[in-house]
Amino acid sequence: MKSSVESLPLLQGVIDSIDVGTLVVDSSERVVLWNHWMDQHSGVLGAETLERSFFDLFPEQRGKRLEAAIGQALRSNLPSLLSQSLNRWPLPLYASKSAAEKGERMQQQITVTPLNLGNNERYCLIQVSDVSAAVQRENLLREQAVALRSQTLLDDLTGVANRRHFDMAIDRETRRARRMGTPLSLMMLDIDYFKAYNDHYGHQQGDACLEAVASSLSTMQQRPADLFARYGGEEFAVVLPDTPADAAVMMANAMCRKVRDLRIPHQASRTDERIVTISIGVASSDSSNGGEVYDLINAADRALYQAKACGRNRVHSI
Structure with a gap:
């Protein structure tokens, strides 16, 4: 128990250094870890999230694809990928304060991974990537391709x-x-x-x-x-x-x-x-x-x- 408690600050330091939204929920769907990236882009501090239900924090996800993915990870040990093309901006996450004021959510790709810790307790890791820049590049390339095709015809x-x-x-x-x-x-x-x-x-x-x-x-x-x-x-x-x-x-x-x-x-x-x-x-x-x-x-x-x-x-x- 002591070694586990002592390792928590180290684990928190590791996930805070990751430039991807990272959080962990337990079998009751309560948040047990929440990194600095999530602080920045959700406007909710980690201290306010711990032991709270994920769906209290994001109630609009009830009945959505993300809830099903979390359930699959916790109950069936199955990972999921929610791509931007089908799930553009599920969570209220914003690239900047000005974007938040305008209500412009970032384009997101979300992975949900079951965590096997060798005990009976089940957890799942949720990671959110900001793919807005990639989507903009893809849209630009698509527009250029259409324009080029038009020019050649x-x-x-x-x-x-x-x-x-x-x-x-x-x-x-x-x-x-x-x-x-x-x-x-x-x-x-x-x-x-x-x-x-x-x-x-x-x-x-x-x-x-x-x-x-x-x-x-x-x-x-x-x-x-x-x-x-x-x-x-x-x-x-x-x-x-x-x-x-x-x-x-x-x-x-x-x-x-x-x-x-x-x-x-x-x-x-x-x-x-x-x-x-x-x-x-x-x-x-x-x-x-x-x-x-x-x-x-x-x-x-x-x-x-x-x-x-x-x-x-x-x-x-x-």
Whole structure:
């Protein structure tokens, strides 16, 4: 007994030096050890906790996962880990006084470990780690990954899907249409006389024209699977899953009207109105004479060529 009593100050000194919340409860769930870290971050001094029920100190934990973990340790000798992802801030612990005033609890990871001391008395060790910084780093990395993925799939100038995104989408939707037996339509569209526009107004104004056209047309695809993409230069593409040819042609005509309604001046155009217009080629998976990606793209390209050959500012379908 004497050696046990004499060892208590040493044990308290050891756990006070640990930079992790550390406390021990007995078989009656009463606190028998409480370290300095817990003093700092809970606002409750160790002297006020000894021999008090853990659940008197933290009543909101009744019926929660932590109570079950303590019960498992004391009665079944089983350890538990309460991760931050499922149990973000179970205990009212705060990184600083200002955080406490704002009610901003620290993100926590809690381990509950049964203690085998070689006698009939059962105890469990509860350790609380502040994982707030790790969570912030993880969130930042996740945000950066999302941003990077967006950057690699979006066109720098117009903000719409880029060629890489288009290639992925048309490949995926072609395979899906073939597997499901559903229609798939593709539009290839071009701004009419765009080289002449650039030569007449300058490249900066040309970029502004591309942005205006892309911004206007990209809002017309309402379904999540529809994709409006910049294919290259002044050429754009629209992927329309589950869309038959006649519906795609109707949308293409509406797109031509919408660009005309922008009334962007184009004095170098050979069209009668001297405004920016577009030509669109439409092809569908049931009319492209094949079921491969390149068949559909080639068919839409041929249709676009025909639209230009017939005078531009129009839709042609194959």
